[in-house]
Amino acid sequence: MTHQRYSCDNSRRQTGLTSFQIRNRKLDTSVLRKSNLRFGFRFFEMQDSSNFKFGWEVSMTISKFKITTLTIFVAAAMFLTLSHWRTDSVIHAQAPGPSMLVSNLAVRTVVSGANQPTSMAFIGPNEFFLLEKPTGRVLRVVNGQIQSIVLDLAVNFASERGLLGIALHPNFPANPGVYLYWTCSAPAPPAANPFFPTQQQCSDPPQLGTDTNNILAVPLLGNRVDRFVWNGSTLTFDRNLIKLHAFQNDGAPVPPGQGDAAQPAQGNHNGGVLRFGPDGKLYIIIGDNGRRGQLQNLVNGPTPPQPDDQFGGPAPDNNHLTGVILRLNDDGSTPTNNPFFSAGAAIGGEVGANIQKIFAYGVRNSFGLAFDPISGDLWTEENGDDAFDEINRVEPGMNGGWVQIMGPVSRISQFKNIEVTMFGGTLQQLRWPPTNIADTPAEAISRLVLIPGAHYSNPEFSWKFAVAPAGIGFVKGRALGPQYEGDLFVGAARTTLAGGYLFHFQITGNRKK
Template identity: 35%
Template sequence: MYKTKLLFSFFISSVILLSLAIIPYSVHLSFGAYAKAPVAPRGPTIKDDNLVVEKITDGLDFPTSMAFLGPNDILVTEKVTGKVMRVLGGQIQNEPVLDVPVANSIERGLLGIAVSKQVDGKTYVFLSYTESGNGVDGSDFTDQTDPLGNRLYRYEFVDGRLINPVLLLDLTAIPDNGRGEHNGGKILIGPDNNIYYVIGEVGGHRTQAQNIVDGPAPNGLGGILRITQDGNVVDDGSIFGKGLPLNVYYAMGIRNSFGMDFDPLTGNLWDTENGPTAGDEINLVFPGFNSGWSLIQGFSKNDFLGTGTTSDDLVYFGKGSYAEPKFDWVNPIGITALKFLNSAKLGQEYQNNMFVGDINNGLLYRFILNQARDGILINDTSLGNIKSLADYEVNDPKENQPVVFGQGFGGITDIQVGPDGYLYVLSYTGSLFRILPSSDGLAGEESQLADKTGTNDTQNDNSVPVSIVGINGYNSYSPNPVKIQKGQTVTWYNGDAISHTVTSGIDGDTDAGKMFDSDAIIPNQHYSITFDNTGDYQYYCIYHPSMVGEIMVE
């Protein structure tokens, strides 16, 4: 049988290479997913008083994924540097176990990792990353060098290093929209010992895999791909069809995903999926699953995309079929990691529950599955008002509360269960946390991260207070407008249940965020600005552009 890695190279050559339009950082503000929640000033907290959050380490550089080699032995990928760092006993080792050249604009970079111990004693480590076109990190941004591709490699872990790279999958990283988002990149070793790799539509590709009937044939993007650990096609019958790339698709119609895991009781695969302006999803993924993008996002009845289409309008191959999400958020949260806790170490009530993270708010969510484990069960009245979630949809951010398990982590990029049975949470801020029973954890301040990220030292007692009320157009900030004198300070307090921003300009402005930008203001935190010049200053929330405000400085 031919190696998948050899046959997949045709994707690069068959795509007309577009010149990559490099987007300055300020323009990134147009995309809400790229403002990430900071860690809460006093560190993360859990709603259960019997549990505590410990900081394992910080100092990582935008970590994206982690995998355990053994107890207290973790490999962590860094998005921008292309380094795989080793964390031993809570200490980041000085030298990386590997440093690969990455294109790292927007969502490109070193993205996924998985570890597989072999019966012959070898340890395989699988990495997914956007490979630099000239061997220099970030050259896609600095000098517009096209990436070589989104690639999946297999390495061997030997004497503290990753060696003997084998290229397994080679997919295009050239966007159709001039940007570098929706590369996905998470990797899993399934119960069948095969590799599952999720990749988004990579900058707006529109093929039949994105449900465009008259579009080009699928090119390996926008789905979950499955291959053997040697890079071969899984020989158990075709799901979507014969021949590459159809025979490596496990699921398609996926816009972008940063999380997936197998239910330890049923072996079913679940994933998260990011919506554009609406419809972040949790899905039960079966072989042949079509998630609906780019015609359907969120529950089809809502028609968030305004396409007026139904599941009958999607493109189906082989055994492909559509299924509605099991849960969704109308207002995107930047949904990321998903992990089942296959352990009773946090208490029997949490065993085999599903935990999900987000990047916008730094929240950790907990979901209980129904008895058949084919859907989500929301029946724990101790969590709060669950009636509003009877439709399995968060229509208003305040409906989030019953499923919020923890907060203050900063934007969450990965969740894993360690060999010790505890839950580990990775934050883009560079911190790695562990959740464990308070009886086993550190006491007092030692278990908290003393980080003031997200606050602003310009706050003072004479500042003019503005409350961030929530998503309500011109009434989202109160008072609005605010009239002050030159030299006065305005302090915004987030009284909502999710993060918001205070970003100069209006949605769509090329200058948005250049004058001031708060980044994510998490719940119960504040942001302050002193205005030294007269004039009228419009601002908005990049997560929710309908939220608008104005400062009038006399």
């Protein structure tokens, strides 16, 4: 099999990361295509600097249940080495499994037979919930065996949709709340008018059973976060916390003149990760979902004075609350100490209430959130379009810069050049092409939409060319050895390349600068 080998020029801030370690190895690609129905689910026991097969989600399970492993889900592939950018054609023989570079790193299959697992949550020693993206099923796994299906939601699993994220209440099991991020389904709109969904949202309680990969068979607000209750054998719906944008068919004749008549329907940039922070609040990430409004740093939308799309905007009403990290109480209400709570109160109405929920914005898309167990800070990775994937330490009120900025703002001209000249020049949305990107750092900064209390922050680390980082996690405790305590691991994978990587980062002593 012939592949392209890529190596990347890397950029980092002067703060935050003291060292970056990479181990290059070839991986088994026989189960790495997204079109496959079944993927391996593996634990990786680590005693030393290491690398392993990786896909959608990395969960660091060095937990109170003493599971001294990293858990990996396979869903995509890449092959990457780091130095100066180049491409050369190379041929790699098919490997039977991950290639280890250290003798004290072991790999064992813990459970098999799952259908595209995306995330997991431990509910006891050697017992966890496992999510299947395309089936909407929550599996209960005990001692490496799938014991039962505890929930089967009717998901739309087209593109990046499906059953995506899980978080247990911080006081679980005393509080039996189980939180799920997923995409519900709805009848597709008629072919004569495919630009308007048949439903605004799914009804409660949510539908169970039949799934679909019809990209148009989704409500406008089809992404949702729900609380379920675990009774020891099944999950029962308790309440919906929030319903978020999902329907993407932006080639509509309204608004006119946006230049996006050829825009295909999409189902990506849903984010989907849920995490409870050390403050007991629930953090939710959703990508831009193809919107081009104020939360994407376009104060007047992509083609002013027209709205963002056929559903309104550019202000963040319910139809345009995307590209954000939300911070909610465990019952779905809004914490009064959120960074934009006062700003939202001053605006009022639906838009103001949504702004109050925001912890950070200007996010393109992310598959990873993690809290530093030492500092308590929130970290995330962010997928760029074709350039400058990021690792961010997310402070309250952060504006990540998208769509005006990706990567360090000092390298805005490189970002623009790559996006305009190398990979099709669309930023995945025809109504705001990369030719619109600023030419200088000062111009880019001046364009940002800054809600009162917001600030722009450069990433802690970025890759010049996209590696598609996904799950991230910190090592909590010394189960892997004291040399790894508090270290950050980031997985990355691409379907266009063969193999996959885990990147190991060591953080500075004060965890900030």
